[in-house]
Amino acid sequence: MQIRHCALSLVGEPIMYPHINELIDLLHAKKISSFLVTNAQFPDEIRVLQPVTQLYIAYETQLYVSVDAGTKESLKKIDRPLFRDFWERYLDSLRALKAKGQRTVYRLTLVKGYNTEEIEQYAKLVELGDPDFIEVKGVTYCGDSDASNLTMANVPWHEEVVTFVRLLCERLPQFDLACEHEHSNCLLLANTKFRIDDKWHTWIDYEKFHECVARHKATSGAETFTSLDYMAVTPDWAVIGSNERGFDPIDTRWYRKSTAKKNLSGC
Numbered sequence: 001m002q003i004r005h006c007a008l009s010l011v012g013e014p015i016m017y018p019h020i021n022e023l024i025d026l027l028h029a030k031k032i033s034s035f036l037v038t039n040a041q042f043p044d045e046i047r048v049l050q051p052v053t054q055l056y057i058a059y060e061t062q063l064y065v066s067v068d069a070g071t072k073e074s075l076k077k078i079d080r081p082l083f084r085d086f087w088e089r090y091l092d093s094l095r096a097l098k099a100k101g102q103r104t105v106y107r108l109t110l111v112k113g114y115n116t117e118e119i120e121q122y123a124k125l126v127e128l129g130d131p132d133f134i135e136v137k138g139v140t141y142c143g144d145s146d147a148s149n150l151t152m153a154n155v156p157w158h159e160e161v162v163t164f165v166r167l168l169c170e171r172l173p174q175f176d177l178a179c180e181h182e183h184s185n186c187l188l189l190a191n192t193k194f195r196i197d198d199k200w201h202t203w204i205d206y207e208k209f210h211e212c213v214a215r216h217k218a219t220s221g222a223e224t225f226t227s228l229d230y231m232a233v234t235p236d237w238a239v240i241g242s243n244e245r246g247f248d249p250i251d252t253r254w255y256r257k258s259t260a261k262k263n264l265s266g267c
C-alpha cells in the first residue's frame with residue numbers, strides 16, 4: 001500500500017511539535033501530501049511554518065485554521081481556551097495565516113445556539129486572514145460526554161448551514177459558493193480567483209504540487225509558488241447546484257433504516 005496523504009489534525013495541536021517543518025519535508029520527499037490543522041492559538045508557530053531557506057523547506061499542501069467563533073464570548077464558551085489572551089492569539093493567528101502565501105482554509109463549525117448568528121463577525125475575521133477557502137460544516141454530535149454539554153439540538157440542519165453560508169457570502173464580495181457535500185453537512189466558499197473560464201478549480205493537482213515543492217527546494221527557496229500553481233478543476237458532481245450535491249457517483253449510497261423516533265431539533 002502506498003500512502004498518498006497525511007492529515008495532521010484532530011486531538012492536540014500539531015504545530016507545537018518542534019520538528020514539524022522537518023516532518024512535512026519528509027512527507028513531501030515521499031510524495032505524501034500534508035494537510036495541517038491548527039486551533040488558532042499559536043500565531044508564532046504558524047509563522048515558523050513559512051518556508052525557510054536553511055535545512056528544511058516546508059510548504060503544507062493545505063493549511064487549515066479552525067475559526068470556531070465570531071466573538072470573544074462565544075470562542076470562550078465553545079473552545080474553552082487555556083490562555084488568558086486567547087482572543088488576541090486567535091486574531092494574531094489569522095493575521096499570520098494571511099502572510100502564508102499558500103493554500104489556506106478557514107474551517108468553521110456551526111453549533112446551533114452558540115455561533116450560528118455571528119455572520120457579521122465572521123465576515124470581519126475572513127477579511128483579517130484572507131484565506132483561499134472557507135469550509136463551513138455543522139457540528140457532529142458524538143453522544144453524551146462529561147466533557148461536552150452538546151446535544152442533537154445543537155446540530156444544525158443542512159439547509160440551515162446553506163442559509164448561513166449564503167448570508168456570509170453576501171458580505172464577502174471576493175468569495176462565492178463553490179461546492180457542497182450534503183451528506184457531510186458541509187459547504188465550501190472559495191475565492192473567485194479559483195473560478196477560471198466559469199469553472200471552479202477547488203481541487204488539488206498533487207503531482208503538480210510535488211513538482212512545485214521539488215523546484216522550490218532545489219533552488220533553496222528562490223523559486224516560489226502559490227495555491228494557483230497546483231489547483232485542479234472541480235468535478236461537476238461536487239459543484240454547488242449539481243444533482244448529486246457532492247456525492248461521488250462512483251460510490252454507493254447507503255441508507256440506514258431506523259424505527260427510532262427522529263429528533264426534530266437537529267439534522
